[in-house]
Each structure stands twice: as structure tokens, then as C-alpha cells.
Amino acid sequence: xxxxxxxxxxxxxxxxxxxxxxxxxxxxxxxxxxxxxxxxxxxxxxxxxxxxxxxxxxxxxxxxxxxxxxxxxxxxxxxxxxxxxxxxxxxxxxxxxxxxxxxxxxxxxxxxxxxxxxxxxxxxxxxxxxxxxxxxxxxxxxxxxxxxxxxxxxxxxxxxxxxxxxxxxxxxxxxxxxxxxxxxxxxxxxxxxxxxxxxxxxxxxxxxxxxxxxxxxxxxxxxxxxxxxxxxxxxxxxxxxxxxxxxxxxxxxxxxxxxxxx
Numbered sequence: 001x002x003x004x005x006x007x008x009x010x011x012x013x014x015x016x017x018x019x020x021x022x023x024x025x026x027x028x029x030x031x032x033x034x035x036x037x038x039x040x041x042x043x044x045x046x047x048x049x050x051x052x053x054x055x056x057x058x059x060x061x062x063x064x065x066x067x068x069x070x071x072x073x074x075x076x077x078x079x080x081x082x083x084x085x086x087x088x089x090x091x092x093x094x095x096x097x098x099x100x101x102x103x104x105x106x107x108x109x110x111x112x113x114x115x116x117x118x119x120x121x122x123x124x125x126x127x128x129x130x131x132x133x134x135x136x137x138x139x140x141x142x143x144x145x146x147x148x149x150x151x152x153x154x155x156x157x158x159x160x161x162x163x164x165x166x167x168x169x170x171x172x173x174x175x176x177x178x179x180x181x182x183x184x185x186x187x188x189x190x191x192x193x194x195x196x197x198x199x200x201x202x203x204x205x206x207x208x209x210x211x212x213x214x215x216x217x218x219x220x221x222x223x224x225x226x227x228x229x230x231x232x233x234x235x236x237x238x239x240x241x242x243x244x245x246x247x248x249x250x251x252x253x254x255x256x257x258x259x260x261x262x
Contacts, residue, residue, distance in 0.1 A: 004194040004221045005057070007069040009203040012076045013037045013083040017208060023259050025107060027252075029207040034082050040206070040215050041090045044068060049219065051092040053123040054163045054186055057195060068219050069195075070094035071188065071203065073127055073165055075103060080113040088120060097127035097165035097188065100149040103156075111156045118157050125163040126150050126184075133170035133245055142175060146182050163188060170245065176200070192230050194221045205229065 011030035012018075019028035032040075044051070052069045070087075072079050075098030087094055096109075096117060104110040109117075118124050128134065128145040129152075137145065150161045162185040166175070169190025176187055186199050193202035204218050204226060217225035240248045253260070 004196045005052070005067050005069060006219050006221055007054075007057075007071060007188070007195050007201055007203045008218070009190070009205050010037075010070065010072045010083070011074055012078045013086075014078045015082070019208060022257065024257050025260075026258060027256050029205075029209065031078075032206060032208050032210075034086075036208070036210070037083065038086055039212060041086055041092065043212060043216060044092065044219065045090055047216075047219070051094065053093050054095040054125065054188060054201065055123060057186065057201065071165070072096045074131065075099060075109050075114070075127065077107050077109055080109045080117065084117060084120070084122070087122070093121050093123070095123040095125055095163070097125050097163075098153065099127045099129060099131040099167065100152040101129045102131060115157055118159055123163075124153060124157050124159065124161075125165065125188075126153055126161050127165050128167050131167045133168040133249075134166060134175050135170045135172055136245055139174075139178075142178055143182070146179050146184070150182065150184070162186065166190070168245075168249075192226055192233050194226075 010032060011026060013032050013034055015034040017028065017033050018024045018026055018031035048066055050067045052067055054069060054071065057069065070092065072083065072094060075096060079096060098109070098114065102108045103114065114124050126149045129149045130145070132145065134142050134145065146164065153161045162183070164179055164184045165188040171187070171189065179187060186201060188201045188203065191202040192204065194204070195201050206215070214225055
């Protein structure tokens with residue numbers, strides 16, 4: 001009996017890979033080719049997997065045989081243009097974490113599109129307001145990011161917001177406590193691993209270079225499938241602690257030729 005579930009983390013889906021671009025809007029690994037995404041959904045369908053929304057993870061250890069959770073961070077335009085049609089075609093559900101102040105801006109979904117996703121059974125949850133790493137902010141700003149994003153999404157979409165995905169995977173105990181005080185029930189992280197129980201949810205990144213065999217191992221909750229990524233994440237966290245998160249982010253953008261929208 002398997003009591004674990006793979007919570008998969010996507011960002012953007014597109015037929016135009018970021019890796020082929022001279023100037024990028026995100027890390028190239030975060031933009032999965034549409035054809036690869038279609039193949040991944042086909043693997044889920046062939047394996048008779050159920051797709052759970054984040055709020056459907058009840059926090060209790062139980063059999064999760066043939067279950068997986070699909071999540072999308074940031075609210076990017078390709079989620080609606082490319083991911084949503086394929087999810088609907090396959091009869092799958094997903095959770096979309098949106099940064100409320102970025103909705104409607106260039107390269108992001110708008111509120112009408114998000115309402116359409118919600119009406120089709122997708123879950124729309126919080127990715128805070130402006131996609132800032134919360135650990136770099138003061139207490140009042142942390143509270144504002146969490147509180148106002150929740151209120152805005154609930155007003156615009158008309159459904160309760162009970163889950164938050166922390167931008168850049170940046171959080172600590174103080175941020176968890178604040179989020180819980182503001183009415184969030186589940187806290188979705190970028191910590192690498194498989195979910196079994198509790199309110200803090202680790203995830204598995206689906207990069208643009210993943211091959212079908214490794215994807216199959218991810219959804220089977222294979223430890224070997226995430227061993228290298230766990231080592232890399234540990235190294236990255238040590239570097240962030242050494243140089244500081246803001247300095248690391250500047251180096252990161254330079255190294256991957258990422259140009260932020262003006």
C-alpha cells in the first residue's frame with residue numbers, strides 16, 4: 001500500500017521552449033514543451049492515475065495508489081493557452097497558484113481565463129501578490145502579501161482560497177504561522193520530496209529535459225528519481241545562505257539570461 005503521492009510542479013507549458021531563446025523570461029527548465037506535456041498526460045492516462053487538487057489532500061496517511069497532484073506556479077499565459085486544453089481533453093484536474101497582482105499583465109492569465117479554469121473544475125489558489133520571496137520582507141509586508149492575495153482571488157473567482165504556494169520556495173516557521181493565522185490550511189513548498197501527510201507539502205519539479213522513463217518513476221514515488229535533484233537543492237540552499245537570497249537571484253538571472261518584465 002502506497003501512502004505517498006507525487007505532487008508535480010510545473011510553471012509554463014509552450015510549444016516555444018525557453019531554452020532556444022537568447023533572452024528568456026524564466027529559467028529554461030521551467031518551460032515544458034507542449035508535446036512533452038501531452039506525452040506526460042498520456043502516461044498518466046495509461047496508468048489510470050487520478051489527479052487530485054491540492055485541497056483534496058486530506059493530510060492523513062492513506063492509500064494513494066494511482067493518484068497524483070498537478071500544480072502550476074505563477075499563473076502564466078501558457079497555462080490557459082496550452083495546459084488547460086490538454087488537461088480538459090484528458091479529464092484531469094490541477095491546481096493553479098497565481099500571483100494576484102500579476103494577473104492580466106503581459107505573459108500572464110487574466111481573471112476571465114482564471115474563472116473559466118475554475119468553472120471547469122480547476123483549483124485557483126494563492127502565490128501571494130507580487131512573487132517576492134517572503135523571507136526577504138518585513139512582517140507587515142508578509143501579512144499583506146498573504147492576506148490581500150487571498151482576498152483578491154476569492155473576490156475575483158468566487159471560491160475559497162485555502163492553500164498558498166510560497167514564491168521562490170521561500171518560507172520559514174514565522175511565515176507558516178502567519179499564513180495559518182490568515183486562514184490558509186495547506187502550505188505548498190518547493191522542498192523536493194513526496195507527500196504523505198501534514199499541512200506542509202513538498203513537490204517534484206517537472207523540468208523541460210525530463211524523459212518519459214524518469215517521469216514514470218516520479219509518479220511512482222521513486223526515491224532514486226529525485227536523488228540528484230535533492231543533492232542539487234541542498235547545494236543551492238547553501239549558496240543562498242552564503243551570498244544572500246537577493247544576490248543569488250541577480251546571479252541566477254544573469255547566468256540564465258533572464259530579463260524581467262518592465
